[in-house]
Amino acid sequence: MAELHDISDAITEFNRSYLMLAKWLLLANRDEATRQLGISEKTASRIAALTLAQIDHLARAANCSASFATSVRQGARESAERRFAPRHRDDFVNDRRYVLAASRHLEP
Numbered sequence: 001m002a003e004l005h006d007i008s009d010a011i012t013e014f015n016r017s018y019l020m021l022a023k024w025l026l027l028a029n030r031d032e033a034t035r036q037l038g039i040s041e042k043t044a045s046r047i048a049a050l051t052l053a054q055i056d057h058l059a060r061a062a063n064c065s066a067s068f069a070t071s072v073r074q075g076a077r078e079s080a081e082r083r084f085a086p087r088h089r090d091d092f093v094n095d096r097r098y099v100l101a102a103s104r105h106l107e108p
Contacts, residue, residue, distance in 0.1 A: 011063070012059050012060050013059075015058065015059035015060075015061060016055060016056065016059035019047065019050065019055045019058060019059060020055060022037055022039075022047050023047050023048055023050055023055070025037070026044050026047055026048040027048060030044060030048070
């Protein structure tokens with residue numbers, strides 16, 4: 001039974017981390033975050049407007065908030081190649097700042 005409790009706690013923490021990161025990304029660059037997260041504008045608006053109490057409530061759901069979709073459309077490969085192409089150094093610095101800033105919000 002303790003193992004089930006551990007799994008539930010892990011899902012809750014994953015959900016909280018995902019929702020906090022998604023909200024932070026949406027507030028930093030809504031268009032890019034909406035595209036990268038693969039969510040609709042309506043969903044983006046809802047996530048961006050969540051309070052911390054609402055995020056905690058949603059995080060305790062019995063399932064994962066994130067959905068990991070795979071795309072089989074013809075342009076998916078070209079899109080991935082563009083996305084993972086070498087980028088300018090400033091992009092990597094900004095990516096690290098996003099992760100560091102988001103992780104500060106997630107620390108207990």
